[in-house]
Amino acid sequence: MMNYSALKDWHNSHKESALIGRYITLHNIQPLIDKLSGLFSVAVLGYSVENRPISKITFGTGPINILGWSQMHGNESTTTKALFDLFHWFDSNKEESAVNRLLTEFTFTMVPMLNPDGAEAYTRINANKVDLNRDAQDCTQPESLILKELYTSLKPDYCLNLHGQRTIFGVGKPPKSAIVSFLSPSQDALRTVTHSRKKGMAIISDLNEMLQEFIPDSVGRYDDGFNINCVGDTLQHKNIPTILFEAGHFPGDYDRETTRVFMFLSLIRVFESVLLLKSEETPSSNSYFSIPENKKCFFDYIIRNIDLPEIGVTDMAIQFEEKLVGDQLNFIPKIAQIAELVDFIGHLEIDLASEKPRVPADFSFEIGNIIEEIQVNGKLPTTFSVKSNNIL
Ligand SMILES: [Zn+2]
The missing domain is CATH 2.30.40 (Urease, subunit C; domain 1)
Structure with a gap:
């Protein structure tokens, strides 16, 4: 495993300085997409209701396909910032063997802003006032269709569904702020712990272990009630292990610049965890249910x-x-x-x-x-x- 304290230090001095604060729009990220190095390939997948381009960024040459998307809810920008930090990290450190290994084990496909209209208006919903994370079955919106076409053609091995949560959530007793939360979504109404769900749980257990070093007792587990209209539940239903990230509130940090680093570290840890899982017949997910559930x-x-x-x-x-x-x-x-x-x-x-x-x-x-x-x-x-x- 990598040295996460060192990664945190790297982030502190190298995070993408063009993206700061909560209001992050296509105007902010497009110049960064345009100047990505040759490590990355960029393609426009389609256009939002208000005709803004939705891009995917692909890098790595490996057999394990990871698909991630951020700002499906337009006002949840912390994980978008972390994705650009991640791109910068891969580009700056690609010669290092541990980083190079990730680039040869994985092919990463990232959609940094699935809902650019919502990002512009700073809303959860898209320009047609639809919550894209309740549109996974009907796909009434162009943004939903873009994501569906992408995961259908890509057939990812793992998905990362990147979100942010409000300041109202706490974990544990006495409660502390839920600085980050995760979920391995259910794939049926009985919340069966299937093989694919178990993989997500094992990864989240590992993420939790890493994060406890930095933010003890501040990692939450999201409610796993099944809703097939949610994208994560739909993908899990297709036996694609999917991990929901929720960037939460670090006390005093309304710009979510502190939470941002924990999202960055968690992204890297997911990749390391997936490599560990590769060698395990049965993923162990024992500590997943010991992560306290979020409460308001x-x-x-x-x-x-x-x-x-x-x-x-x-x-x-x-x-x-x-x-x-x-x-x-x-x-x-x-x-x-x-x-x-x-x-x-x-x-x-x-x-x-x-x-x-x-x-x-x-x-x-x-x-x-x-x-x-x-x-x-x-x-x-x-x-x-x-x-x-x-x-x-
Ligand atoms: Zn969200």
Whole structure:
């Protein structure tokens, strides 16, 4: 196995600096695709609803076919950044024997942005307002057809379904933020642990082991309820081991620049794990189910013991709404809950110790209201809103 601390250091100084922050569009990645070296071949697979090109990037000469795609949900860009870091890493280190081995064992096909219209608009859905990850059977959308045609012709040995998850997910007891989560999807309603599913589980167990060194107790396992309309479930149903990546929230890192490195490390580890699996008759997947399941138990902020007019002393949760304003992604703090939040944790918590907040006379503490800052007597105001970097 490679030295993952050294890989993390490499990433720190060599990550693709043209891609920073959460709002990543085709404008950002196209120049990088255009200047990829001769190690890579690029082809346009087709066009999105709004006629943006969807490209695949192929490299390596080996017999094991790996297919990955990112930004199927347009606002989930962390794994796209990690893919370009991966391209850069392969290109910079291709002479090294361990890297060269990957290039001769595998042929990689990566679609870095399956939903470029959603990326532009910063939405999960495509331009026809369809969730592409619920369109795997009907394939009503051009983006879904492009992916289907690709996996049908390529017949991949493994698939990587690359996503991002919201800040609300935690793992373990007491819960920590689910910085990354994985799933080896079910391929039937009984969630049978088939041979193909077991391969995915073995790889995820291995990913978890590697990541525990860096982010202990912060790796989650996604719910494995079967839905044939999801792409991962469809592929697993065809006995193609598929791994769902979910890039989550590292505390304080709303740009997901820290999570990005763990996605990069995980991609490389998948390839190493697949090579290990090659030599095993029966993949061992024992530790997969010991990875704690994700649960929705976090808010961006929780204000404890706030004394509200007409309500009295209670807790208040604030959750960011991510909103694109021009080319800038803003995180709008909105009141999400007003209740005793004993089973929830804030990524940041403030205890007002029953003090009455000073607010404008016309402000009402209601769910959905924007709350930019809060102040109590004798203390500096706490400001909630943050902005993501953007590079345009
Ligand atoms: Zn997603």
